[in-house]
Amino acid sequence: MPLARYSDLDRYYEGRPPLAFLSPEAKTALGNRFGIMSSNIPRLSVTALAERLRITGFSGDEALWADWIRNDLDQTSGVAHREALLLGDSYVIVWADRFGRPSVTVESGKQVAVQTDPGTRQITAAVKRWEDKDRNVTHAVLYEPDQITRLIAQQVGAITGFTAVESIANPLGVVPVVNLRNTDRIVGEWGISEIDDLKPLVDALNKSLADMMVTSEYVGRPRRWATGIELTEAPVIDDEGNPVLDEDDQPVMIEVNPIPEGHRAMISENNEAKFGQLNAADLGGYEASVRVILGQIMAVSTLPAHYVGVFTDNPASADALRAAEASLTARAEARQATFGRSWEQVAKLMIAVRDGRDPNVIDDIRVHWADAATRSVAQEADAVVKLYQAGLLPQAYALGKLGYSNDEIAKVLASGAAAPQEDSNVA
Secondary structure: OOHHHHHHHHHHHOOOOOOOOOOHHHHHHHOOOOOOOOOOHHHHHHHHHHOOOOEEEEEOOOOHHHHHHHOOHHHHHHHHHHHHHHHOEEEEEEEEOOOOOEEEEEEEOOOEEEEEOOOOOOEEEEEEEEEEOOOOEEEEEEEOOOEEEEEEEOOOOOOOOOEEEEEEEOOOOOOOEEEEEOOOOOOOOOOOOOOOOOHHHHHHHHHHHHHHHHHHHHOOOOOEEEEOOOOEEEEOEOOOOOEOEOOOOOEOEEEEOOOOOOOOOOOOOOOOOEEEEOOOOOOHHHHHHHHHHHHHHHHHHOOOHHHOOOOOOOOOOHHHHHHHOHHHHHHHHHHHHHHHHHHHHHHHHHHHHHHOOOHHHOOOOEEEEOOOOOOOHHHHHHHHHHHHHOOOOOHHHHHHHOOOOHHHHHHHHHOOOOOOOOOOOOO
């Protein structure tokens, strides 16, 4: 697994990218005194998509949603989406708990790797590896279609030298590991991160912001000047606060400004003295640079302007915001299609564990997603009610369109909520 790449993506996601476009001479001069100025666009681009990937239920098995909730997948499925969007891959492992019920865990691409058949693209083997630093050992579990083997190595960070500790039969007949891969292509050994295309643009944005802050610190404030004033002398002090002496045991003196920087008023006894002020630096060029880079970031990431902090004087209407988010919505719907097949495979494995069935012959399992578009509750309710009153949507499907989960829909239907009365004026 590409751990070095994952580590680099983590730095960008956490807002700790290296400061790029800095000359070697500047790096030498600054040393470690220069803080990181970072605009965390990568996290925003990932969360903006992940928050639109919400699973609301499954069709084909009424009891499946109860197992889904029991495994906290209504919450941890979002973690799987964020991991896949950031790293390119995340994984889900399905097995049975001590009561024989489906047990589902979300795994990171940093700990799990899979081997696939080039012909069928089905997973033929998988391994999960993790470290126990307290015991100075490395654990691993090898998943195969016929058996599952637990391994251990007597050192931290081991990639070889594992010894089999335990092996159990796999009654499912398939590898119980599902890969959520973020990619829009067929070829490729690993998934694609949503921030791969953003990294150089984010580097450029951070560099412009850092330059603006440095300029603001050194020349953003007006600098004062004075002529006709004699400089004063002060002794050079060492680290311990003692005067530095020369060869004749006399204090070493240096010329200093008689008017300290913090003084708000400048005075002089010399009638010829003159005072003035330099113009402050104009930071408008940096603003233009940031706007250009943000434009490229919006084009690549499909983030709308109000997501990245570009506002106009007039607030946008709800319809204008929805139109601005159209590209982001389309991108989220594409990710729903990409991840939906993987979640359907997870559902089949859960049913196979629960009922002892062959997961290869379980059909008609479909995942349901919440609407990826931003829409007000009033707009959504108005549209759905009109379709329901016209007889175009059944009650259960209408509730699903409003974002209700399967168990919530079941409670509403079980409560015997009366259908709305038809308008007598309608023919």
